[in-house]
Amino acid sequence: MRNVKKQHLPTKVCAACGRPFTWRRKWERVWSEVRYCSDKCREHVKRTRAADCGSPGESVK
Numbered sequence: 001m002r003n004v005k006k007q008h009l010p011t012k013v014c015a016a017c018g019r020p021f022t023w024r025r026k027w028e029r030v031w032s033e034v035r036y037c038s039d040k041c042r043e044h045v046k047r048t049r050a051a052d053c054g055s056p057g058e059s060v061k
């Protein structure tokens with residue numbers, strides 16, 4: 001007897017939360033570009049990076 005899965009879907013690790021997530025239908029055309037498991041994570045990274053880019057007012061011009 002074999003233990004065969006119904007589907008063999010690719011997986012990735014979310015660049016934001018670090019959790020693995022599985023391929024979804026809505027990503028079939030952009031899977032190679034998908035880096036986050038959800039829009040929330042993507043927005044989270046955007047905000048974080050935006051904060052980094054803004055840099056604190058400590059830096060001297």
Ligand SMILES: [Zn+2]
Nearest residue numbers: 014017037041
């Ligand atoms: Zn995530």
